[in-house]
Amino acid sequence: MSKPSPDVYEQGRGMDAHNQAMREIRGRNDESYDPREPTRVWLDEDNTPDGVYDSLTIILNTGGCRWARAGGCTMCGYVAESVDGGTVAHEDLMHQIERCLEHEREHADDISDGEQAGQIKIYTSGSFLDEREVPAQTREAIASEFADRDRIVVESLPDFVDREKIEDFTDRGIETDIAVGLETATDQIRHDCVNKYFEFSEFERAAVEARAAGAGIKAYLLMKPPFLSESEAIEDMKRSIRRCADVEGCHTVSMNPTNVQQYTMVEQLYFDDGYRPPWLWSVAEVLDSTAKEDVIVVSDPVGHGSDRGPHNCGECDDRVQRAIKDFDLRQDPSVFEQVSCECERTWEEVCERERSYSMPLVR
Numbered sequence: 422m423s424k425p426s427p428d429v430y431e432q433g434r435g436m437d438a439h440n441q442a443m444r445e446i447r448g449r450n451d452e453s454y455d456p457r458e459p460t461r462v463w464l465d466e467d468n469t470p471d472g473v474y475d476s477l478t479i480i481l482n483t484g485g486c487r488w489a490r491a492g493g494c495t496m497c498g499y500v501a502e503s504v505d506g507g508t509v510a511h512e513d514l515m516h517q518i519e520r521c522l523e524h525e526r527e528h529a530d531d532i533s534d535g536e537q538a539g540q541i542k543i544y545t546s547g548s549f550l551d552e553r554e555v556p557a558q559t560r561e562a563i564a565s566e567f568a569d570r571d572r573i574v575v576e577s578l579p580d581f582v583d584r585e586k587i588e589d590f591t592d593r594g595i596e597t598d599i600a601v602g603l604e605t606a607t608d609q610i611r612h613d614c615v616n617k618y619f620e621f622s623e624f625e626r627a628a629v630e631a632r633a634a635g636a637g638i639k640a641y642l643l644m645k646p647p648f649l650s651e652s653e654a655i656e657d658m659k660r661s662i663r664r665c666a667d668v669e670g671c672h673t674v675s676m677n678p679t680n681v682q683q684y685t686m687v688e689q690l691y692f693d694d695g696y697r698p699p700w701l702w703s704v705a706e707v708l709d710s711t712a713k714e715d716v717i718v719v720s721d722p723v724g725h726g727s728d729r730g731p732h733n734c735g736e737c738d739d740r741v742q743r744a745i746k747d748f749d750l751r752q753d754p755s756v757f758e759q760v761s762c763e764c765e766r767t768w769e770e771v772c773e774r775e776r777s778y779s780m781p782l783v784r
């Protein structure tokens with residue numbers, strides 16, 4: 422049987438129409454980017470199985486995700502930030518890493534030991550373990566560069582997760598996590614709402630590979646993809662977190678509320694009044710109700726409080742966001758008892774009454 426891959430899955434799986442629409446929407450973007458500069462780099466803090474770490478978070482510009490070039494996921498605007506033409510040379514990727522280290526040195530005051538972050542997180546707007554994005558030579562050079570750090574997280578689609586690649590890091594004694602954009606544990610929602618091609622069983626296989634190399638798994642979930650009502654999105658996240666907690670080796674779930682990114686299908690729906698990002702109350706509800714699961718659950722609502730990001734009424738957004746960030750570090754659901762607002766009533770009504778976009782077609 423052929424191995425699942427973006428190329429195999431593009432055709433004939435009911436995704437052709439999604440992909441065609443996505444290519445057309447993305448084609449409206451005509452900006453280009455410098456292959457010697459990282460897409461973004463910043464310092465922050467993360468809760469890990471070994472406690473809270475300072476993290477240097479790097480978004481490498483690798484030419485972008487193969488799947489995104491076929492059309493890609495309905496909410497993903499990252500490909501719009503990638504280099505045109507597909508590949509970035511080893512020297513350019515290493516130059517990007519050097520720029521990230523410069524950023525770390527310039528902001529060393531923000532790090533608790535005043536020197537360097539204990540954890541490195543590398544995202545690529547695609548798959549770090551896809552050798553068309555990051556060649557083996559570059560992967561090894563990056564592993565060697567960061568061999569003195571305690572922890573590293575690299576992002577990959579599950580099909581590219583092989584134990585040999587991960588051993589570049591684990592053999593150097595770095596605690597390694599593979600971050601997989603699972604989005605949801607429900608295959609139908611992943612296919613039809615997110616337009617992502619793989620199955621939950623692929624995620625389970627990736628977890629087995631990671632474990633074999635001595636690494637862990639972080640699942641990235643998407644709170645409220647398009648075409649789901651608020652209550653369906655909440656239920657999908659609760660179910661997904663519980664299924665992830667049951668996968669051996671999956672120690673952390675990062676739940677990302679959808680934000681409206683440029684040149685995406687979600688943005689098109691948003692312009693047509695067909696999409697609203699999730700309420701922050703929904704994020705709090707999911708975190709509260711899954712707090713007892715045997716997995717760390719964190720959420721970093723990007724663009725919170727704005728129309729394009731997860732938001733409540735405008736009055737309470739900062740307070741609820743602070744409670745969520747507090748929960749991320751302490752995993753204590755009592756933080757949510759300390760925030761309230763009149764708009765909770767509206768949110769409850771939305772959860773009660775909202776029905777999926779354009780459904781039912783016939784009563």
Ligand code: SF4
Binds near residue numbers: 487489546547
């Ligand atoms: S979400 Fe990930 S897999 Fe989907 S298009 Fe974006 S980078 Fe590619």
Ligand SMILES: [Zn+2]
Binds near residue numbers: 737738763
């Ligand atoms: Zn409010």
